[in-house]
Amino acid sequence: MTNGHEEIGHNIDIAPGDEHLEGGIGERVLGYLAGLGLAILLTATSFFVAGTDLVWQPSIPVALVVLAIAQMGVHLVFFLHITTGADNTNNVLALAFGVLIVILVIGGSLWIMANLNHNMTPMDQLMQMQR
């Protein structure tokens, strides 16, 4: 390692956020520039798609979600350096568990609340029943 941490001479794990790179400063700056370029491209596409009439309207929400997930991936790889390398297993597994909980919380809430809304007596009927 050339990035100045004597501690990471260790080949088993790397800390999240640390790069496992043999290259010098120029190569690392290029990595961040690549991430920045991809992120700008994805963000610009998102804002363009949200305001355009050029694509089939019902596809827009799906496209926006896909673009957002892609950009999160770009940030994770280029800025946080969470990669699929063998020395990164712990970080990726923790991330996978976090993603599982996030999906359960958001998906579960939406599912349950949509179901409740669907099955609940409409508010005006409820008011009449109470009279």
Add this chain to the structure above:
Amino acid sequence: MADTTMAYARSDPHHVRAVEHSGPAPKRIVTGYGFWIFILSDMVMFSAFFATYAVLLGQTAGGPSGAQLFDLPNVAIETGCLLASSFTCGLATIAADARNKLWFQIAMAVTCLFGLAFLTIEGREFASLVARGAGPTRSAFLSAFFTLVGCHGLHVSGGILWLLTMMAQVFAKGFRADIQRRILCFALFWHALDIIWIAVFTVVYLLGSAA
């Protein structure tokens, strides 16, 4: 890895026998991993706010909806500020690894300015919403909106205080190992805030304006 360990690993590719480790992990890895777990728990907390927002999206109580309130060009500028600050934060990390104090302070100062620009634009947006009678007390939708976006804004404010602390610590103490670990954690925090902002501008602003 030493040659003997490599030979050992080759003789036992599926790790049936216990693998020899060279002692406990270095402190930098332990600290970084622990902070990574904190960031993931922070994302779980944000997921609860996102779920609340999504559930309350239609509950405008006769008040204005997102499509009537949001100003997308403003949001695009905010997004640009945060993305640029994430990039300069990465440059600060590289400068810290190279132990270059001058470039570290420059990159951190630029990061701070972009963060402050983001907060200023967000503060103005909130002030104009409240002035137009669309404050957090107007409807359940607006309560959820101010909670979610405001919580992200609070994180950015806290991040800026931390950033200034790191600039002062590097100025006073230099790149000691413990300071380097704090810089690692700060960089993780700042990049994670940008990831959460991607979800905010997509779910709240872009989907809110499209709907």
